Amino acid sequence: ExxxxxxxxxxxxxxxxxxxxxxxxxxxxxxxxxxxxxxxxxxxxxxxxxxxxxxxxxxxxxxxxxxxxxxxxAAGPVFRLQPLEEDDLVTLLIERANERGLKLGGDVARFMVLRSERAPAALIQRLATLDRVALARQRALTIPFVKDVFGW
CATH class of the missing domain: 3.40.50.300 (P-loop containing nucleotide triphosphate hydrolases)
Known part of the structure; x- marks a missing residue:
């Protein structure tokens, strides 16, 4: 820009x-x-x-x-960021869910990672959507619920 x-x-x-x-x-x-x-x-x-x-x-x-x-x-710290692997993305989703006060099982998180865009921002956005819909519907975060919300 x-x-x-x-x-x-x-x-x-x-x-x-x-x-x-x-x-x-x-x-x-x-x-x-x-x-x-x-x-x-x-x-x-x-x-x-x-x-x-x-x-x-x-x-x-x-x-x-x-x-x-x-x-x-080069005078300060230089970091090389690597893309997150599948297990890292699962961990990220679970931790972010915990921060939101949501219970997200590893099986549900892995299901989401395998079916969604594997970018952290996209996964976190999907988690935010699940948070809103789960609250509105008073539902737990399960694989059938995730399938229903995202049409998978």
Whole structure:
């Protein structure tokens, strides 16, 4: 969303205590943008703010024009996120259900994972739907109930 704009859009962003820039690797090869990000990083750090960057690759794996930007981006912790496996998605659903005060059995959670889009956000949205419908119908979260709600 930022790339079509001018890099000056980053001016004064250091006023925020927390600043997140998604897909920062898309700025690679755009010298003016890289320089603007470099200076933004320095201003935020000077004021004691916090920066969060996301990218499709580690800072060292991006072809930056400005090597100092790569150094800055690698200065903090760098995490590589992996897609959740089936068992992890089941665990996620069960934990989120518990947070909502719902009892979701492992068999029902696995049933949902096997039939739904396997993106965490999609599964959590389905859980929210089940929460609303179960409350309205005063029903427990069972496989037949899940089948009925989602037409599976």
């Amino acid at each position: 930022l790339l079509p704009l001018v890099p000056d859009v980053l001016e004064s962003m250091e006023q925020f205590q927390l600043l997140a820039v998604d897909d920062v690797d898309l700025f690679a090869g755009h010298g003016e943008w890289e320089e603007a990000l470099f200076h933004l990083y320095n201003r935020v750090m000077a004021l004691g703010g916090t920066l969060l960057f996301s990218a499709g690759a580690s800072p060292g794996g991006v072809p930056w024009v400005l090597p100092d930007l790569a150094t800055r981006l």
